[in-house]
Amino acid sequence: MISASRQNPEQPAEPQPLAADDHIAPVPRVSVQAFCETEQTSAAIQAASQDRRLGKAHITIKMGGMARAIETYHSQPTPNVIMLETNPSTSVIDGLDELATVCDPGTRVVVIGAPTDTVAYRELVRRGVNDYVIGPVETLDIIRCICSLFSASEAVITGRIIAIVGAKGGVGASTVAHNIAWTMARDLTMDSVVIDLDMAFGTAGLDYNQDPMQGVANAIFQPDRPDTALMERLLAKCSDHLSLLAAPATLERVYDFGAEAFDAIFDTLRMTQQCIVLDVPHQWSAWTRHALITADDILVVAEPDLANLRNTKNLLSTLKTSRPNDRPPLYCLNQVGMPKRPEIDLKRFAKTVESEPIATIPFDCKLFGTAANNGQMIAEIAALSRTTRLFQELGRRLTGHVDIRPQRGSLLAPIARLLGVR
The missing domain is CATH 3.40.50.300 (P-loop containing nucleotide triphosphate hydrolases)
Known part of the structure; x- marks a missing residue:
């Protein structure tokens, strides 16, 4: 269930460019809900939703980050994938702990962190985070992130x-x-x-x-x-x-x-x-x-x-x-x-x-x-x-x-x- 992180906050590394000609397998029919803090991230996810590889995914974008997600899932079931953009002024760990109380089993969680985040990746894994991406993110980052959740976990050949x-x-x-x-x-x-x-x-x-x-x-x-x-x-x-x-x-x-x-x-x-x-x-x-x-x-x-x-x-x-x-x-x-x-x-x-x-x-x-x-x-x-x-x-x-x-x-x-x- 847990995928390797793109950038480990404990071991900082230079961001690696994502080549458009890398093979990325498309996702099955899934629902994705993103909770963003910045318009830049929202725009990147909106652009990714138009990509052919996410053609079967139903993607919803909301502003408000972690707090909005917790508020939403108190009254609604969680989707297949939740994408959360963090706010440097709030505690990511506390937010994930509260989210866990309203999150359905099997939901996959992706956290988009800020470059200034100091949270340890092992703490994110312990709380069920499937992937962690350091922002700012581009369209291809979002596509690869969502697709890899399924191609890496389904144990099938994605031709x-x-x-x-x-x-x-x-x-x-x-x-x-x-x-x-x-x-x-x-x-x-x-x-x-x-x-x-x-x-x-x-x-x-x-x-x-x-x-x-x-x-x-x-x-x-x-x-x-x-x-x-x-x-x-x-x-x-x-x-x-x-x-x-x-x-x-x-x-x-x-x-x-x-x-x-x-x-x-x-x-x-x-x-x-x-x-x-x-x-x-x-x-x-x-x-x-x-x-x-x-x-x-x-x-x-x-x-x-x-x-x-x-x-x-x-x-x-x-x-x-x-x-x-x-x-x-x-x-x-x-x-x-x-x-x-x-x-x-x-x-x-x-x-x-x-x-x-x-x-x-x-x-x-x-x-x-x-x-x-x-x-x-x-x-x-x-x-x-x-x-x-x-x-x-x-x-x-x-x-x-x-x-x-x-x-x-x-x-x-x-x-x-x-x-x-x-």
């Missing part, structure tokens, strides 16, 4: 969701998604699943040489909420660490969904899979937008032409605005160097988009065509090719397993330049 989408139809986003997922499973030995969300025309089954009788449609049209046992039955095994939730790829019905239609499937798979790769079709609807915004990482696949340039810029801008506390979405260029095709210069493309691609995948019709027709991955046909190494490095980059310090000839040098690493 990382990676959404891959094409800037334009036919750019090879599905091929990129399937190869990246395959290398995550084989080279990083991560338990991974590919979800083919292109219900009518999905190609994941063909690319992995699978013909499952069931798939994502069986889960989405299930009358009850899908559980782990159901998902295990629906997954097709592609390798020791890779599974597939295939699309029906039929035109027998129209596949219109609400924005949150796939949330239950994603939440269930997060508990058993380390990585979930979403093969998102090139369309803009409520559910595709929601799937992209709520993913942990996003990769846009584009080709070097004008339509792709416009769409990539629009996608990156929209998604970045919708995810202010996340790492910006990434993009790669595919089928670069196609003979006799006029292409936009890569430097011009990057300048217009205002970021560099994390990879440029060369055009190779024979290699990709053979793989597609044989139901194989690129690494199975050309294990030592540059394209295979690109997919390996993309997999490492998207799962946080890559060393961003560039080596001579590194294929991820654009990432290092983007992050200012020398």
Whole structure:
């Protein structure tokens, strides 16, 4: 129940910056009530409440600190989480002792302390405090604090969701998604699943040489909420660490969904899979937008032409605005160097988009065509090719397993330049 403190008052340390690209698992449906002393803390919690990872949390903010909390819970039940900002002029220990008389068992308590607080952390732990954060706090501090209460205590795998989408139809986003997922499973030995969300025309089954009788449609049209046992039955095994939730790829019905239609499937798979790769079709609807915004990482696949340039810029801008506390979405260029095709210069493309691609995948019709027709991955046909190494490095980059310090000839040098690493 008790988590490690961020800053121990008995052992002062310099505050550590929280990187936006660190993986933070989302919270389940919980209620959070915050009692603040300052407008700065209130604003940070308000901003955090809009973050995708706290999308299922019901967050209420009140001013008045510890005294207001004690007054409130004399007549109301306590929520799942209480956040308390301390006032240096009052005793934190006395306040927690009084709060304990009105606090329900199982409620998790987070204390936001002032830099001048002298209370010993062991005294806070003794009184049931789950986490202690020294203010002033930022939005990402609040997000990490609330999420860690559950990811650290529930003893489940909180899988990382990676959404891959094409800037334009036919750019090879599905091929990129399937190869990246395959290398995550084989080279990083991560338990991974590919979800083919292109219900009518999905190609994941063909690319992995699978013909499952069931798939994502069986889960989405299930009358009850899908559980782990159901998902295990629906997954097709592609390798020791890779599974597939295939699309029906039929035109027998129209596949219109609400924005949150796939949330239950994603939440269930997060508990058993380390990585979930979403093969998102090139369309803009409520559910595709929601799937992209709520993913942990996003990769846009584009080709070097004008339509792709416009769409990539629009996608990156929209998604970045919708995810202010996340790492910006990434993009790669595919089928670069196609003979006799006029292409936009890569430097011009990057300048217009205002970021560099994390990879440029060369055009190779024979290699990709053979793989597609044989139901194989690129690494199975050309294990030592540059394209295979690109997919390996993309997999490492998207799962946080890559060393961003560039080596001579590194294929991820654009990432290092983007992050200012020398």
